[in-house]
Amino acid sequence: MSPEYAIDGHFSVKSDAFSFGVMVLEIVSGKKNRGFEHPDHELNLLGHAWKLWNEGRPMDLVDILLENVPASEVLRCIQVGLLCVQKRPEERPSVSSVLFMLDSENASLPQPKQPGFYTERSFTDTDSSSSLNKPNVSTEITITALRGR
Template sequence: MSPKYAFDGKFSVKSDVFSFGVLLLEIVSGKRNKGFCHPNHHHNLLGHAWLLWIEDKAMELVDECLLDSVEPQVQRCIHIGLLCVQKFPNDRPAMSSVVTMLGNESASLPRPKQPGFFMERSSMDLSATPAHEELHSVNAVTVTMLDGW
Protein backbone atom coordinates (compact mmCIF):
# COMPACT_ATOMS: atom_id res chain seq x y z
CA MET A 1 0.00 0.00 0.00
CA SER A 2 1.46 3.32 -0.99
CA PRO A 3 2.21 5.91 1.74
CA LYS A 4 -0.18 8.49 0.23
CA TYR A 5 -3.05 6.00 0.36
CA ALA A 6 -2.15 4.74 3.83
CA PHE A 7 -1.88 8.21 5.37
CA ASP A 8 -4.27 10.35 3.33
CA GLY A 9 -6.62 7.82 1.75
CA LYS A 10 -5.66 9.14 -1.70
CA PHE A 11 -5.21 6.54 -4.41
CA SER A 12 -3.63 7.19 -7.80
CA VAL A 13 -1.94 5.33 -10.63
CA LYS A 14 1.31 5.89 -8.74
CA SER A 15 -0.16 3.79 -5.89
CA ASP A 16 -0.13 0.81 -8.26
CA VAL A 17 3.46 1.57 -9.19
CA PHE A 18 4.40 1.53 -5.49
CA SER A 19 2.69 -1.84 -5.03
CA PHE A 20 4.45 -3.24 -8.10
CA GLY A 21 7.79 -2.11 -6.69
CA VAL A 22 7.10 -3.88 -3.40
CA LEU A 23 6.13 -7.02 -5.32
CA LEU A 24 9.31 -6.83 -7.42
CA LEU A 25 11.51 -6.54 -4.31
CA GLU A 26 9.62 -9.40 -2.66
CA ILE A 27 10.17 -11.64 -5.70
CA VAL A 28 13.88 -10.82 -5.96
CA SER A 29 14.47 -11.29 -2.23
CA GLY A 30 12.14 -14.25 -1.71
CA LYS A 31 10.81 -12.46 1.39
CA ARG A 32 7.60 -10.66 2.23
CA ASN A 33 7.64 -6.99 3.18
CA LYS A 34 5.09 -7.67 5.92
CA GLY A 35 6.77 -9.38 8.81
CA PHE A 36 10.30 -8.98 7.40
CA CYS A 37 12.87 -9.30 10.16
CA HIS A 38 16.64 -8.81 9.91
CA PRO A 39 19.05 -9.65 12.75
CA ASN A 40 21.08 -6.43 12.40
CA HIS A 41 18.28 -3.84 12.24
CA HIS A 42 14.53 -3.43 12.51
CA HIS A 43 13.76 -2.06 9.02
CA ASN A 44 11.11 -3.54 6.79
CA LEU A 45 12.06 -5.13 3.45
CA LEU A 46 11.98 -1.76 1.67
CA GLY A 47 14.28 -0.22 4.28
CA HIS A 48 16.60 -3.21 4.11
CA ALA A 49 16.75 -3.05 0.30
CA TRP A 50 17.48 0.69 0.51
CA LEU A 51 20.28 0.22 3.06
CA LEU A 52 21.90 -2.42 0.87
CA TRP A 53 21.49 -0.20 -2.21
CA ILE A 54 23.19 2.86 -0.69
CA GLU A 55 26.00 0.62 0.62
CA ASP A 56 26.43 -0.82 -2.92
CA LYS A 57 25.52 -4.30 -1.63
CA ALA A 58 22.19 -4.76 -3.41
CA MET A 59 23.00 -8.33 -4.48
CA GLU A 60 22.89 -9.36 -0.79
CA LEU A 61 19.11 -8.89 -1.07
CA VAL A 62 18.77 -11.62 -3.70
CA ASP A 63 17.18 -14.96 -2.82
CA GLU A 64 19.50 -17.96 -3.12
CA CYS A 65 17.41 -19.45 -5.91
CA LEU A 66 18.24 -16.44 -8.12
CA LEU A 67 21.98 -16.35 -7.43
CA ASP A 68 22.69 -18.28 -10.64
CA SER A 69 20.72 -15.69 -12.63
CA VAL A 70 22.42 -13.00 -14.66
CA GLU A 71 23.55 -10.46 -12.05
CA PRO A 72 22.99 -7.30 -14.14
CA GLN A 73 19.35 -8.30 -14.75
CA VAL A 74 18.72 -8.99 -11.06
CA GLN A 75 20.47 -5.77 -10.05
CA ARG A 76 18.29 -3.90 -12.58
CA CYS A 77 15.13 -5.40 -11.05
CA ILE A 78 16.21 -4.18 -7.61
CA HIS A 79 16.95 -0.74 -9.06
CA ILE A 80 13.54 -0.57 -10.76
CA GLY A 81 11.82 -1.85 -7.61
CA LEU A 82 13.44 0.96 -5.60
CA LEU A 83 12.38 3.53 -8.21
CA CYS A 84 8.79 2.31 -7.87
CA VAL A 85 8.69 2.57 -4.06
CA GLN A 86 10.06 6.10 -3.76
CA LYS A 87 8.33 8.11 -1.06
CA PHE A 88 6.76 10.78 -3.26
CA PRO A 89 4.40 9.75 -6.08
CA ASN A 90 5.89 12.34 -8.48
CA ASP A 91 9.29 10.66 -8.11
CA ARG A 92 7.93 7.25 -9.11
CA PRO A 93 7.93 6.30 -12.80
CA ALA A 94 4.72 5.67 -14.71
CA MET A 95 3.88 2.01 -15.17
CA SER A 96 4.50 2.32 -18.92
CA SER A 97 8.02 3.53 -18.10
CA VAL A 98 8.53 0.61 -15.73
CA VAL A 99 7.63 -1.82 -18.52
CA THR A 100 10.11 -0.06 -20.83
CA MET A 101 12.82 -0.16 -18.13
CA LEU A 102 12.28 -3.88 -17.62
CA GLY A 103 12.37 -4.59 -21.35
CA ASN A 104 15.29 -2.36 -22.33
CA GLU A 105 18.39 -3.44 -20.45
CA SER A 106 20.64 -0.92 -22.17
CA ALA A 107 18.71 2.19 -21.08
CA SER A 108 20.16 4.03 -18.10
CA LEU A 109 18.05 4.39 -14.97
CA PRO A 110 17.79 7.40 -12.67
CA ARG A 111 19.13 7.12 -9.16
CA PRO A 112 16.36 6.12 -6.74
CA LYS A 113 15.46 8.25 -3.75
CA GLN A 114 14.56 6.99 -0.30
CA PRO A 115 11.50 4.72 -0.33
CA GLY A 116 8.21 5.42 1.37
CA PHE A 117 7.71 3.50 4.59
CA PHE A 118 11.48 3.45 5.10
CA MET A 119 11.37 3.16 8.84
CA GLU A 120 12.84 1.31 11.70
CA ARG A 121 10.38 -0.40 14.00
CA SER A 122 11.09 -0.09 17.66
CA SER A 123 11.73 -3.17 19.74
CA MET A 124 8.35 -2.42 21.38
CA ASP A 125 6.63 -2.93 18.01
CA LEU A 126 8.45 -6.22 17.52
CA SER A 127 7.65 -7.51 20.98
CA ALA A 128 3.95 -6.83 20.38
CA THR A 129 4.03 -9.21 17.41
CA PRO A 130 3.79 -12.83 18.48
CA ALA A 131 6.76 -14.90 17.38
CA HIS A 132 4.39 -17.61 16.15
CA GLU A 133 2.31 -15.27 13.99
CA GLU A 134 0.95 -17.20 11.04
CA LEU A 135 1.63 -15.89 7.56
CA HIS A 136 -1.56 -17.29 6.10
CA SER A 137 -5.24 -17.11 6.83
CA VAL A 138 -7.40 -20.00 7.88
CA ASN A 139 -10.59 -20.17 5.90
CA ALA A 140 -13.47 -22.16 7.29
CA VAL A 141 -15.93 -23.30 4.65
CA THR A 142 -19.38 -24.69 5.20
CA VAL A 143 -21.16 -26.37 2.32
CA THR A 144 -24.91 -26.88 2.48
CA MET A 145 -26.32 -29.38 0.03
CA LEU A 146 -30.00 -28.90 -0.77
CA ASP A 147 -31.85 -32.09 -1.55
CA GLY A 148 -35.35 -31.86 -2.87
CA TRP A 149 -37.74 -34.79 -2.43
Template sequence: MNPKISDFGMARTFKANQIEANTNRVVGTYGYMAPEYAGQGIFSIKSDVYSFGVLVLEIVSGEKNRGFLHKEHSNNLIGHAWRLHNEGSSLQLVSKCLEESVNMSQVLRSIHVGLLCVQRQPEDRPAMTSVIMMLGSDGQLPTPKKPGFYIGKAKKDSPESSSSYGTCSKNELTITMLNGR
Protein backbone atom coordinates in the same frame (compact mmCIF):
# COMPACT_ATOMS: atom_id res chain seq x y z
CA MET B 1 8.88 -18.19 -4.20
CA ASN B 2 5.14 -18.51 -4.91
CA PRO B 3 3.84 -14.94 -5.13
CA LYS B 4 0.10 -14.58 -4.64
CA ILE B 5 -1.74 -11.41 -5.51
CA SER B 6 -5.30 -11.20 -4.34
CA ASP B 7 -6.11 -7.54 -3.73
CA PHE B 8 -3.32 -5.85 -5.68
CA GLY B 9 -4.75 -2.73 -7.32
CA MET B 10 -8.18 -2.64 -5.68
CA ALA B 11 -10.26 -1.52 -8.70
CA ARG B 12 -10.50 2.25 -8.42
CA THR B 13 -12.18 4.15 -11.19
CA PHE B 14 -10.76 7.46 -12.40
CA LYS B 15 -12.49 9.97 -14.63
CA ALA B 16 -10.88 10.53 -18.03
CA ASN B 17 -8.76 13.54 -16.97
CA GLN B 18 -8.24 12.54 -13.33
CA ILE B 19 -4.85 11.38 -12.02
CA GLU B 20 -5.54 11.46 -8.26
CA ALA B 21 -8.52 11.07 -5.93
CA ASN B 22 -9.35 10.67 -2.25
CA THR B 23 -11.32 7.97 -0.50
CA ASN B 24 -12.82 7.63 2.94
CA ARG B 25 -12.48 3.86 2.85
CA VAL B 26 -8.95 2.49 2.55
CA VAL B 27 -8.85 -1.18 1.53
CA GLY B 28 -5.98 -3.46 0.62
CA THR B 29 -2.93 -5.12 2.11
CA TYR B 30 -0.78 -2.71 4.10
CA GLY B 31 2.52 -4.17 2.92
CA TYR B 32 1.66 -3.15 -0.64
CA MET B 33 -0.25 0.11 -0.14
CA ALA B 34 1.39 3.35 -1.17
CA PRO B 35 2.11 5.59 1.84
CA GLU B 36 -0.21 8.38 0.69
CA TYR B 37 -3.07 5.90 0.28
CA ALA B 38 -2.56 4.07 3.57
CA GLY B 39 -2.07 7.30 5.51
CA GLN B 40 -4.48 9.80 3.95
CA GLY B 41 -6.69 7.78 1.62
CA ILE B 42 -5.20 9.50 -1.44
CA PHE B 43 -4.88 7.16 -4.40
CA SER B 44 -3.46 7.97 -7.80
CA ILE B 45 -2.14 6.39 -10.95
CA LYS B 46 1.14 5.96 -9.02
CA SER B 47 -0.40 3.89 -6.18
CA ASP B 48 -0.13 0.63 -8.11
CA VAL B 49 3.42 1.54 -9.15
CA TYR B 50 4.36 1.46 -5.47
CA SER B 51 2.68 -1.94 -5.04
CA PHE B 52 4.50 -3.28 -8.09
CA GLY B 53 7.84 -2.11 -6.69
CA VAL B 54 7.20 -3.96 -3.43
CA LEU B 55 6.33 -7.09 -5.39
CA VAL B 56 9.55 -6.86 -7.42
CA LEU B 57 11.65 -6.57 -4.24
CA GLU B 58 9.79 -9.54 -2.73
CA ILE B 59 10.38 -11.74 -5.78
CA VAL B 60 14.08 -10.91 -5.94
CA SER B 61 14.65 -11.42 -2.21
CA GLY B 62 12.29 -14.33 -1.63
CA GLU B 63 11.00 -12.46 1.45
CA LYS B 64 7.62 -10.93 2.25
CA ASN B 65 7.51 -7.20 2.88
CA ARG B 66 5.21 -7.59 5.86
CA GLY B 67 6.86 -9.33 8.73
CA PHE B 68 10.44 -8.92 7.46
CA LEU B 69 12.72 -7.32 10.04
CA HIS B 70 16.47 -7.48 9.48
CA LYS B 71 18.32 -8.85 12.52
CA GLU B 72 21.23 -6.39 12.48
CA HIS B 73 19.65 -3.05 11.65
CA SER B 74 15.90 -3.63 12.19
CA ASN B 75 14.88 -2.45 8.70
CA ASN B 76 11.85 -3.81 6.90
CA LEU B 77 12.34 -5.28 3.41
CA ILE B 78 12.11 -1.90 1.66
CA GLY B 79 14.51 -0.32 4.15
CA HIS B 80 16.89 -3.26 3.83
CA ALA B 81 16.88 -3.00 0.02
CA TRP B 82 17.42 0.78 0.27
CA ARG B 83 20.33 0.33 2.68
CA LEU B 84 22.01 -2.30 0.51
CA HIS B 85 21.55 -0.11 -2.58
CA ASN B 86 23.19 2.86 -0.86
CA GLU B 87 26.10 0.64 0.26
CA GLY B 88 26.54 -0.67 -3.30
CA SER B 89 25.66 -4.18 -2.08
CA SER B 90 22.30 -4.80 -3.75
CA LEU B 91 23.29 -8.35 -4.72
CA GLN B 92 23.05 -9.30 -1.03
CA LEU B 93 19.28 -8.90 -1.37
CA VAL B 94 19.02 -11.72 -3.93
CA SER B 95 17.53 -14.96 -2.65
CA LYS B 96 20.08 -17.79 -2.42
CA CYS B 97 17.86 -20.02 -4.57
CA LEU B 98 18.08 -17.51 -7.45
CA GLU B 99 21.81 -16.82 -7.37
CA GLU B 100 22.85 -19.51 -9.85
CA SER B 101 19.89 -19.40 -12.20
CA VAL B 102 19.51 -15.71 -13.10
CA ASN B 103 21.35 -12.98 -14.94
CA MET B 104 22.69 -10.84 -12.08
CA SER B 105 22.77 -7.63 -14.15
CA GLN B 106 19.04 -8.06 -14.81
CA VAL B 107 18.43 -8.73 -11.11
CA LEU B 108 20.36 -5.58 -10.15
CA ARG B 109 18.30 -3.63 -12.66
CA SER B 110 15.10 -5.10 -11.20
CA ILE B 111 16.12 -4.05 -7.68
CA HIS B 112 16.93 -0.54 -8.92
CA VAL B 113 13.58 -0.27 -10.73
CA GLY B 114 11.81 -1.67 -7.65
CA LEU B 115 13.38 1.10 -5.56
CA LEU B 116 12.28 3.71 -8.11
CA CYS B 117 8.73 2.39 -7.78
CA VAL B 118 8.63 2.61 -3.97
CA GLN B 119 9.85 6.19 -3.67
CA ARG B 120 8.03 8.14 -0.97
CA GLN B 121 6.57 10.88 -3.19
CA PRO B 122 4.15 9.72 -5.94
CA GLU B 123 5.48 12.30 -8.39
CA ASP B 124 8.95 10.74 -8.09
CA ARG B 125 7.71 7.26 -9.06
CA PRO B 126 7.81 6.33 -12.74
CA ALA B 127 4.65 5.52 -14.68
CA MET B 128 4.08 1.82 -15.34
CA THR B 129 4.83 2.32 -19.05
CA SER B 130 8.25 3.68 -18.03
CA VAL B 131 8.76 0.79 -15.61
CA ILE B 132 8.19 -1.71 -18.41
CA MET B 133 10.63 0.15 -20.66
CA MET B 134 13.24 0.33 -17.87
CA LEU B 135 12.99 -3.40 -17.18
CA GLY B 136 13.25 -4.27 -20.88
CA SER B 137 16.17 -2.03 -21.82
CA ASP B 138 19.79 -1.45 -20.87
CA GLY B 139 19.66 2.34 -20.65
CA GLN B 140 20.75 4.51 -17.75
CA LEU B 141 18.33 4.57 -14.79
CA PRO B 142 17.59 7.60 -12.60
CA THR B 143 18.81 7.54 -9.01
CA PRO B 144 16.06 6.46 -6.61
CA LYS B 145 15.07 8.72 -3.74
CA LYS B 146 14.22 7.56 -0.24
CA PRO B 147 11.37 5.04 -0.23
CA GLY B 148 8.05 5.32 1.56
CA PHE B 149 7.45 3.09 4.59
CA TYR B 150 11.18 2.98 5.24
CA ILE B 151 11.16 1.45 8.71
CA GLY B 152 14.26 0.96 10.73
CA LYS B 153 16.26 2.17 13.66
CA ALA B 154 17.57 5.67 13.17
CA LYS B 155 20.62 6.95 14.97
CA LYS B 156 19.69 8.99 18.01
CA ASP B 157 21.41 12.09 16.66
CA SER B 158 20.03 11.81 13.12
CA PRO B 159 17.10 13.88 11.83
CA GLU B 160 15.28 10.61 11.12
CA SER B 161 15.07 9.71 14.78
CA SER B 162 11.88 11.71 15.26
CA SER B 163 8.72 9.86 16.17
CA SER B 164 7.39 10.08 12.61
CA TYR B 165 9.92 7.40 11.61
CA GLY B 166 9.35 5.08 14.56
CA THR B 167 8.80 1.38 14.23
CA CYS B 168 5.63 1.36 16.30
CA SER B 169 2.08 1.50 15.07
CA LYS B 170 -1.28 1.81 16.74
CA ASN B 171 -3.80 -0.75 15.60
CA GLU B 172 -7.44 -0.24 16.38
CA LEU B 173 -10.33 -2.60 15.92
CA THR B 174 -14.04 -1.88 16.01
CA ILE B 175 -16.53 -4.72 16.34
CA THR B 176 -20.23 -4.22 15.75
CA MET B 177 -22.56 -6.83 17.18
CA LEU B 178 -25.94 -7.26 15.54
CA ASN B 179 -28.75 -8.37 17.83
CA GLY B 180 -32.19 -9.41 16.60
CA ARG B 181 -35.24 -7.65 18.04
Protein backbone atom coordinates in the same frame (compact mmCIF):
# COMPACT_ATOMS: atom_id res chain seq x y z
CA MET C 1 -0.07 0.07 -0.03
CA SER C 2 1.40 3.39 -1.10
CA PRO C 3 2.21 5.99 1.56
CA GLU C 4 -0.18 8.57 0.11
CA TYR C 5 -3.05 6.08 0.24
CA ALA C 6 -2.21 4.78 3.72
CA ILE C 7 -1.79 8.26 5.19
CA ASP C 8 -4.17 10.50 3.22
CA GLY C 9 -6.48 8.09 1.38
CA HIS C 10 -5.28 9.33 -2.03
CA PHE C 11 -5.01 6.70 -4.74
CA SER C 12 -3.48 7.22 -8.18
CA VAL C 13 -1.71 5.33 -10.95
CA LYS C 14 1.50 5.92 -9.00
CA SER C 15 -0.01 3.87 -6.16
CA ASP C 16 0.01 0.92 -8.56
CA ALA C 17 3.68 1.55 -9.29
CA PHE C 18 4.42 1.49 -5.55
CA SER C 19 2.68 -1.86 -5.12
CA PHE C 20 4.47 -3.25 -8.16
CA GLY C 21 7.82 -2.14 -6.73
CA VAL C 22 7.11 -3.89 -3.45
CA MET C 23 6.25 -7.05 -5.36
CA VAL C 24 9.47 -6.86 -7.43
CA LEU C 25 11.60 -6.50 -4.28
CA GLU C 26 9.73 -9.39 -2.65
CA ILE C 27 10.37 -11.62 -5.68
CA VAL C 28 14.06 -10.70 -5.90
CA SER C 29 14.63 -11.22 -2.17
CA GLY C 30 12.35 -14.20 -1.71
CA LYS C 31 10.94 -12.47 1.37
CA LYS C 32 7.72 -10.64 2.21
CA ASN C 33 7.73 -6.96 3.11
CA ARG C 34 5.21 -7.56 5.85
CA GLY C 35 6.84 -9.35 8.75
CA PHE C 36 10.36 -8.96 7.34
CA GLU C 37 13.00 -9.32 10.04
CA HIS C 38 16.76 -8.82 9.99
CA PRO C 39 19.15 -9.44 12.89
CA ASP C 40 21.03 -6.13 12.40
CA HIS C 41 18.13 -3.66 12.22
CA GLU C 42 14.38 -3.19 12.49
CA LEU C 43 13.78 -2.04 8.90
CA ASN C 44 11.13 -3.56 6.69
CA LEU C 45 12.10 -5.11 3.34
CA LEU C 46 11.96 -1.74 1.54
CA GLY C 47 14.24 -0.15 4.12
CA HIS C 48 16.59 -3.12 3.98
CA ALA C 49 16.80 -2.96 0.18
CA TRP C 50 17.43 0.80 0.35
CA LYS C 51 20.13 0.30 3.00
CA LEU C 52 21.92 -2.31 0.89
CA TRP C 53 21.62 -0.12 -2.23
CA ASN C 54 23.22 2.83 -0.44
CA GLU C 55 25.97 0.64 0.96
CA GLY C 56 26.79 -0.63 -2.55
CA ARG C 57 25.71 -4.16 -1.68
CA PRO C 58 22.40 -4.62 -3.54
CA MET C 59 23.25 -8.22 -4.47
CA ASP C 60 23.06 -9.12 -0.76
CA LEU C 61 19.29 -8.75 -1.14
CA VAL C 62 18.99 -11.48 -3.77
CA ASP C 63 17.42 -14.85 -2.97
CA ILE C 64 19.80 -17.76 -3.46
CA LEU C 65 17.28 -19.32 -5.86
CA LEU C 66 18.14 -16.55 -8.36
CA GLU C 67 21.85 -17.37 -8.44
CA ASN C 68 21.67 -18.45 -12.10
CA VAL C 69 20.02 -15.19 -13.23
CA PRO C 70 22.52 -12.71 -14.70
CA ALA C 71 23.57 -10.11 -12.10
CA SER C 72 22.82 -7.25 -14.49
CA GLU C 73 19.17 -8.34 -14.76
CA VAL C 74 18.82 -8.74 -10.99
CA LEU C 75 20.40 -5.32 -10.37
CA ARG C 76 18.04 -3.74 -12.89
CA CYS C 77 15.06 -5.33 -11.09
CA ILE C 78 16.27 -4.03 -7.72
CA GLN C 79 16.82 -0.54 -9.11
CA VAL C 80 13.41 -0.48 -10.81
CA GLY C 81 11.79 -1.82 -7.64
CA LEU C 82 13.40 0.96 -5.61
CA LEU C 83 12.32 3.56 -8.18
CA CYS C 84 8.74 2.34 -7.82
CA VAL C 85 8.66 2.58 -4.02
CA GLN C 86 9.99 6.12 -3.76
CA LYS C 87 8.24 8.18 -1.13
CA ARG C 88 6.80 10.89 -3.38
CA PRO C 89 4.36 9.70 -6.08
CA GLU C 90 5.63 12.21 -8.66
CA GLU C 91 9.12 10.68 -8.37
CA ARG C 92 7.87 7.18 -9.16
CA PRO C 93 7.76 5.99 -12.77
CA SER C 94 4.47 5.12 -14.41
CA VAL C 95 3.74 1.43 -14.88
CA SER C 96 4.28 1.77 -18.65
CA SER C 97 7.71 3.32 -17.95
CA VAL C 98 8.48 0.47 -15.56
CA LEU C 99 7.75 -2.07 -18.28
CA PHE C 100 10.06 -0.19 -20.66
CA MET C 101 12.82 -0.08 -18.01
CA LEU C 102 12.56 -3.80 -17.35
CA ASP C 103 12.45 -4.69 -21.04
CA SER C 104 15.26 -2.44 -22.27
CA GLU C 105 18.76 -3.53 -21.26
CA ASN C 106 20.39 -0.40 -22.67
CA ALA C 107 18.15 2.23 -21.08
CA SER C 108 19.92 4.14 -18.34
CA LEU C 109 17.94 4.35 -15.12
CA PRO C 110 17.84 7.25 -12.66
CA GLN C 111 19.14 6.72 -9.15
CA PRO C 112 16.31 5.91 -6.73
CA LYS C 113 15.50 8.10 -3.77
CA GLN C 114 14.41 7.05 -0.30
CA PRO C 115 11.41 4.73 -0.29
CA GLY C 116 8.13 5.43 1.43
CA PHE C 117 7.74 3.82 4.87
CA TYR C 118 11.50 3.88 5.41
CA THR C 119 11.55 3.90 9.19
CA GLU C 120 12.85 1.54 11.79
CA ARG C 121 10.14 -0.25 13.69
CA SER C 122 10.29 -0.45 17.45
CA PHE C 123 8.59 -3.41 19.02
CA THR C 124 7.18 -3.39 22.52
CA ASP C 125 6.24 -6.35 24.68
CA THR C 126 2.66 -6.12 23.43
CA ASP C 127 3.90 -6.44 19.83
CA SER C 128 5.89 -9.61 20.38
CA SER C 129 4.63 -13.08 19.64
CA SER C 130 5.04 -13.97 23.31
CA SER C 131 2.07 -11.73 24.07
CA LEU C 132 -0.20 -13.86 21.89
CA ASN C 133 -0.89 -16.23 24.77
CA LYS C 134 -1.67 -13.48 27.26
CA PRO C 135 -5.30 -12.47 27.75
CA ASN C 136 -6.25 -9.03 26.49
CA VAL C 137 -7.51 -7.12 29.52
CA SER C 138 -8.70 -3.52 29.44
CA THR C 139 -10.12 -1.37 32.19
CA GLU C 140 -11.34 1.35 29.83
CA ILE C 141 -14.82 1.66 28.43
CA THR C 142 -15.94 3.58 25.37
CA ILE C 143 -19.50 4.72 24.70
CA THR C 144 -20.52 5.92 21.27
CA ALA C 145 -23.70 7.94 20.90
CA LEU C 146 -25.14 7.88 17.39
CA ARG C 147 -27.09 10.93 16.26
CA GLY C 148 -28.70 11.62 12.92
CA ARG C 149 -27.78 14.72 10.95
